[in-house]
Amino acid sequence: MYIIIVGGGRLGYYLLKALLREGHEVLVLEKDPRICKTITDELGGVCFRGDGCEAATLAEVGTGRADMFVAVTGDDEDNLVACQVAKHKHNVPRTIARLRNPTNAVLFKKLGIDVTVNTTDLIIEAIEHEVPTHPVTQLLTLDEQGLIIVDVTIPARSAVIGKMVKDIILPTDAKLALIIPSKGSAHVPVAHTIVQPGDQIIAITPSQFKDELKKALLSP
Amino acid sequence: MKILMMGCSRVGARLATQLDEDGHKVTILDNDTYSFRRLPASFGGTALFGNGIDEESLKKAGIEDADVFVAVTQGDNRNVMACQIAKFIFNVPRVVCRIYDPLREELYSALGLETLSPTKIISELFREKIEGTE
Numbered sequence: 001m002y003i004i005i006v007g008g009g010r011l012g013y014y015l016l017k018a019l020l021r022e023g024h025e026v027l028v029l030e031k032d033p034r035i036c037k038t039i040t041d042e043l044g045g046v047c048f049r050g051d052g053c054e055a056a057t058l059a060e061v062g063t064g065r066a067d068m069f070v071a072v073t074g075d076d077e078d079n080l081v082a083c084q085v086a087k088h089k090h091n092v093p094r095t096i097a098r099l100r101n102p103t104n105a106v107l108f109k110k111l112g113i114d115v116t117v118n119t120t121d122l123i124i125e126a127i128e129h130e131v132p133t134h135p136v137t138q139l140l141t142l143d144e145q146g147l148i149i150v151d152v153t154i155p156a157r158s159a160v161i162g163k164m165v166k167d168i169i170l171p172t173d174a175k176l177a178l179i180i181p182s183k184g185s186a187h188v189p190v191a192h193t194i195v196q197p198g199d200q201i202i203a204i205t206p207s208q209f210k211d212e213l214k215k216a217l218l219s220p
Numbered sequence: 221m222k223i224l225m226m227g228c229s230r231v232g233a234r235l236a237t238q239l240d241e242d243g244h245k246v247t248i249l250d251n252d253t254y255s256f257r258r259l260p261a262s263f264g265g266t267a268l269f270g271n272g273i274d275e276e277s278l279k280k281a282g283i284e285d286a287d288v289f290v291a292v293t294q295g296d297n298r299n300v301m302a303c304q305i306a307k308f309i310f311n312v313p314r315v316v317c318r319i320y321d322p323l324r325e326e327l328y329s330a331l332g333l334e335t336l337s338p339t340k341i342i343s344e345l346f347r348e349k350i351e352g353t354e
Contacts, residue, residue: 055324056323084331088327101274103275
């Protein structure tokens with residue numbers, strides 16, 4: 001895959017190294033000549049000095065044949081514009097932008113940026129996972145389908161304990177995908193599987209039903 | 221009209237002053253209060269400290285009932301992003317954006333923003349002036 005990264009800061013640099021290791025063709029666009037030189041000295045000709053928001057620069061590095069375009073500068077506005085230029089001028093199929101301000105996710109989505117990643121939310125998710133009082137953790141968002149994958153730990157007093165999976169009323173289109181019991185090995189739940197206290201359940205649900213799913217599995 | 225402006229640059233301050241004199245209700249936003257020195261003592265609008273690409277600041281500045289949004293900061297990308305927030309999140313009826321880079325200006329004009337490129341306009345004026353007196 002040919003992947004273009006805008007921004008050779010720390011995030012861009014480590015992303016570049018990781019993607020090169022995976023065997024991809026990667027190019028970083030960086031305005032600052034000093035950063036560019038540092039990267040080129042270490043990793044060879046994988047950094048191009050230029051403004052990733054300029055259509056001319058993007059044309060020069062062959063953005064038209066890029067499979068993916070990732071903007072990870074420290075400024076949301078620059079990441080937005082770089083992705084929009086890549087998408088609309090060069091028809092890059094997949095654009096990914098880093099966000100500083102989590103509220104910008106809505107705008108970026110509306111404007112056609114395929115994926116947004118924001119560190120604030122990632123840290124919040126990590127905290128949710130670490131804090132035991134939070135029995136539901138969102139693991140993954142499948143943006144296109146509006147689905148999320150969550151990890152639910154069944155508390156000792158939940159009403160679903162002792163029930164068969166087929167008798168549990170779940171929100172529309174929500175499914176239990178995997179049960180990891182506190183002892184023993186993980187298994188795929190079938191209609192007659194009985195839920196035990198302490199079971200860790202991986203479930204998939206439309207994002208708007210997250211709270212309903214939570215209620216269905218956790219309420220006493 | 222209720223006009224919300226972002227960027228109290230030379231152009232911003234002058235435009236705000238003129239629109240205020242024309243009787244419009246003007247609010248001007250800048251993330252550096254020192255820029256407001258450019259507004260004359262007679263300016264009757266509101267000068268507000270705030271970041272024009274932050275939805276909260278824009279709400280505080282009254283974007284929800286603005287008729288026009290104008291972005292004239294020094295940064296093309298800031299202007300573009302602020303205008304897209306105004307247009308697509310707050311549905312402001314008219315959104316006008318300064319974009320220095322002519323290529324970027326063409327792109328965003330095609331994507332539905334009302335845009336002005338000083339680079340294009342000024343160079344054209346110079347050209348007319350120079351070639352017109354040959």
